[in-house]
Amino acid sequence: MPPISLRSGLRLLLIGLHLAHGAVQAGLLFPLAGAPGRRRLTRAWSRQLLALLGIRVEAGGDLAGIKGGLLAGNHISFIDIFVINSVLPSAFIAKSDVRHWPLIGWLCQRAGTVFIERGSRKAAHQTHGQMLAALAAGQRLAIFPEGTTTAGDRLLPWHAALFQSAIDAAVPVHALALSYRNHDGAPSKAPAYIDEISLLDCLISVLEAGGLVARVELAASYTPPLADRRHLAHHARQAVATALAHGPDAIAATASP
Numbered sequence: 382m383p384p385i386s387l388r389s390g391l392r393l394l395l396i397g398l399h400l401a402h403g404a405v406q407a408g409l410l411f412p413l414a415g416a417p418g419r420r421r422l423t424r425a426w427s428r429q430l431l432a433l434l435g436i437r438v439e440a441g442g443d444l445a446g447i448k449g450g451l452l453a454g455n456h457i458s459f460i461d462i463f464v465i466n467s468v469l470p471s472a473f474i475a476k477s478d479v480r481h482w483p484l485i486g487w488l489c490q491r492a493g494t495v496f497i498e499r500g501s502r503k504a505a506h507q508t509h510g511q512m513l514a515a516l517a518a519g520q521r522l523a524i525f526p527e528g529t530t531t532a533g534d535r536l537l538p539w540h541a542a543l544f545q546s547a548i549d550a551a552v553p554v555h556a557l558a559l560s561y562r563n564h565d566g567a568p569s570k571a572p573a574y575i576d577e578i579s580l581l582d583c584l585i586s587v588l589e590a591g592g593l594v595a596r597v598e599l600a601a602s603y604t605p606p607l608a609d610r611r612h613l614a615h616h617a618r619q620a621v622a623t624a625l626a627h628g629p630d631a632i633a634a635t636a637s638p
Contacts, residue, residue: 384589385585385588385589386589388588389585389588389589392433392434392435392588393584393585393588395433396430396433396434396584399426399429399430399433400485400488402426403426403430403488404487404488406422406426407487407488407491407492408491410422411491411492416520419470419492420470421470423466423470423492424466424467424468424470427462427463427464427466427467427470428467430463431460431463431464431467431595434460434584434587434588434593435587435588435590435591435592435593436460436464436561436572436587436592436593436594436595437592437593437594437595438464438467438468438594438595438596438597439594439595439596439597440468440596440597440598441558441596441597441598441599441624442598442599442600443599444468444469444597444599447469447521447553447555447599447602448521449516449519449520449521449552449553450516450521450522450547450552450553450554450555451516451521451522451523451524451544451546451547451552451553451554451555452465452469452471452521452522452523452524452555452557453523453524453525453526453539453543453544453554453555453556453557453614453617454523454524454525454556454557454558454559454597454621455525455527455531455533455536455557455558455559455621455625456525456527456529456530456531456559457530457531457532457533457559457560457561457572457573457574458530458561458572458573458574458583459479459485459574459580459583460572460574460583460587460595461525461559462489462523464559464595464597465523465557465559465597468597469521469523470521471521471522471523472492472493472494472495472515472520472521472522472523473489473492473494473495473522473523473524474494474495474497474508474512474522474523474524474525474543475489475494475495475496475497476496476497477496477497477498479494479496480494480496482580485580493515493520495508495511495512495515495522505542509545509546509549512543512546512550513546513549513550516546516547516550516552517550517552522546524543526539526540526541526543526544526614526617526618527539527540528540530573530574530575531573531575532570532573532575533559533560533561533568533569533570533572533573534568534570536618536621536622536625538618539614539615539617539618540614541610541611541613541614541615542610544607544610544613544614544617545610547607547613548605548607548609548610548613551605551606551607552605553602553603553604553605554602554603554607554613554617555599555601555602555603556599556600556601556602556603556617556618556620556621556624557597557598557599557600557621558596558597558598558600558620558621558624558625559595559596559597559598560595560596560625561593561594561595561596562593562594562596563590563591563592563593563594564591564592564593564594569590569593571586571587571589571590571593572586572587572593572595598624600617600620600621600623600624601616601617601620601621603616603617
């Protein structure tokens, strides 16, 4: 575990209490709130969590114009989920092991997360069916097509399979570019959830960074009729690579597959 200051330790305690508060909301209020109410609760809770982490969110592009469809973005940290939810409350597609994270996994499940079981054709078919039903019902879904996280200094190839649900449901696809920087404007790797870093170590790294700016930018939108999933994934990835390379963080993202 990295060294932690008293200030960060106190914030970590507050984050634990905030997670518990989220569990109470998810257990008691979500079943009664309806879809609009759940979105409002998710947005407010995510903004409060980011404030406790010392993260300020900047939004770029016409994010307010996104009403539904599939969101697809690059992936740096589990914190990406809360950054997106602070501006565009969504249900996420996540790896099945997230379901077992202490408390966070339960909160994700209550928020409508669709969990992917890897290595199973039957599970992939079930995931597609769940995504298709949610999108057809007007729900907003978010995916990270890289399938893993990076330090934010590169962009991995995007898996195309998860784009098929948007094509079949005939809904828009919105490409999002996410990045983090320090208070001095330099790109930050503090939130990167990579290698063998634990969830707790990642939280401490963010807290010790002393204030970060998370930027989420609409890189491109694609409306039906959509291209086949490989072309759609390729063009969405290209748009994100361009946004990251020319954004305020000047993060170098490779544009080649």
